[in-house]
Amino acid sequence: MAQVLEFKLPDLGEGLTEAEIVRWLVAVGDVVAIDQPVVEVETAKAMVEVPCPYGGVVTARFGEEGTELPVGAPLLTVAVGAVESAGAAAALGSAGLSASGGESSGESSGNVLVGYGTGAPAARRRRIRPAAPGAELGNGARPAGRAEAQAPTRAPVPVPAAVPAAAPPPGPEASGPVPVISPLVRRLAREHDLDLRQLSGSGPDGLILRADVEYAVRAAGTTDVPDTAAVAATAAAVGGGRGERVPLRGVRGAVADKLSRSRREIPDATCWVDADATELMAARASMNAAGGPKISLLALLARICTAALARHPELNSTVDMEAREIVRLHEVHLGFAAQTERGLVVPVVRDAHSRSAESLAAEFGRLTDAAREGKLTPADLTGGTFTLNNYGVFGVDGSTPIINHPEAAMLGVGRIVPKPWVHRGELAVRQVVQLSLTFDHRVCDGGTAGGFLRFVADCVEHPAVLLRSL
Structure with a gap:
């Protein structure tokens, strides 16, 4: 006996209440496996694939590509029990077929959160076309208004006429589409x-x-x-009128909201210093020449950053204005700015304080690849406590960045370029970098911020300083 179950748009994570359908990965009549991705959606934080916890035949989809749906809205319905085996499909009985939006007695993984599933490879989906008028169902019933596909190697599987496709929403455009942005x-x-x-x-x-x-x-x-x-x-x-209007939506809209809130709520200040990075660059070259996984410059800067935060924990905190308290955090979850085709995102390296430079380099690489491919999950983009911003990759020396709310500080790193520098009492050409620290003036004063930045600069100029904190 088949049962039609309704799969709703699941909870997308921290603070996310809606998502836009970007691309359907299945069609009505397709056979889906448990935890097979069925739709690609875009939230304010990331592009993710949503796995369906049920296995069976897709009987209806709700929402066209480009539609924005709230969490809890129906995504699709699946006829569970309509497929008896992987090799042959059984007919759906019209008797006893029921629709349900609640708990199911059918097979289900229970995994309904975006980005979570059993991890098993999804079965290759196949399209099942509906039966033609007059075609017999397995129990002798005749569906109305359906057509049957002639598959050369598979038995045809009719889909019950009792489950209608989703109708378009009523509105002023009902008699014909009008081009709108969303x-x-x-x-x-x-x-x-x-x-x-x-x-x-x-x-x-x-x-x-x-x-x-x-x-x-x-x-x-x-x-x-x-x-x-x-x-x-x-x-x-x-x-x-003149000019072009670009809607603030998706990642760009989320960035706009967050930066606006940061600028409104955080009284920030910035201090900066130039540092001689020649010895740091030489140390990195020696590490990579010794063999093993390559260590990125960003990983070394992150290791320096976590050591500085251990000395100045005021900067690894957040402010609770309702309770009028500064909350100092024990773990360092290090965010880093990454520019992608979809806009600026800030992936987060969990427990950066307990990682080696090699572990940090590996995690930076994994998250950067996922960001470029649009595969970051909401968990990858939330929970940061401090941000490292390497704007030097854009060829600029300095910047006064906006703090990533609700964090308390951000370390900025400019490009490393040869410049005249007084080294050991003589003028020489050295590899120089500008470091900046933007901090929330509510959590500390300039002395603490200056002490943090000076320690970072000392470690850049003399990497051996780090040995004290290892």
Whole structure:
């Protein structure tokens, strides 16, 4: 007996309440295995694949690509028990077939969080086309309005007509699509009874942006039902204006929100110092020449950073203004800024304080590869306590970065370049780097911040200083 189960968009992690469907990985009629990824979604933090905890036949999908869904919204339904074996598919009985959105008696892994599953390789999915009118089901029932596929090596598997496909949401676009930038625009138009066909979008090829609808409503002087002529006139004015509107959404939108909050809430200050990195570069070259995994410069700087935080724990903290307390953290979860095609992300190296330079280099490499491929999980992007920002890769010497809220400080590292430097009383060409520390002035004063930065600079100039903390 088959049972149709509803799989809902699971909890996506810390502070994430919605996700946008980027790409469906299965279609209605496909056979899916337990924990097989069924849809790729984009949250404010990462692009992730969502595994389905049920195995069976997909009977319906909810939401088109580009649709934004809240956590708990239905994603798809799966007919559990519709497939009897991997080699042959059994017919679904119409008698006793029921839909359920709650607990299931069917086979399930119970793994519903994004990025989590059994780890077993997903079975190769196959497409099952519905049966033609008049085709017999396994128990003699006849579905209506279905067509059956002729597979050369597999027996056809009919899908019950009792499970309908998801219908498009009602709205002003019901009689034909109107090009909009996101589903939020359609919802906003419905809330204000706006006919999208009366608006001229300011986006490429007349694409209607959220700003177009909001501007039209404001210009009409009401938040209820605006005059259609006024809306059309204001929207046309927006569309005829100069410049290009780029929506703040996804990773870019999350970065904008976080940086704005940081700038509003954190009274930050920055100090900086130039350091001679010649000996650090020579030490790294010696390490890598000795064989074994290569040690990156970022890993050495991270090791120096954790040693400095052990001496100045005030900078590995957060501020609880409601309790009016500074919370000093025992573990160092080190974030590092990584630029990707989708924008700036900050992956986090867990327990950086207990890692060697070799372990740090390996973890930096793993997280950087995952960031470039868009495969970072929400767990990889949350929980940082201090950030290391190597902006020198962009060819700049210095910067005054914005602190990654709710952290208390960020160490910035500029490019390392040959410069004139007084070395042992004589002018010489040395490898010089500028280091900057941006810190929350609520957690410490300039003396503590200066002491931290001076220790980092001393370790860069004389790597042997680190031996004291090993």
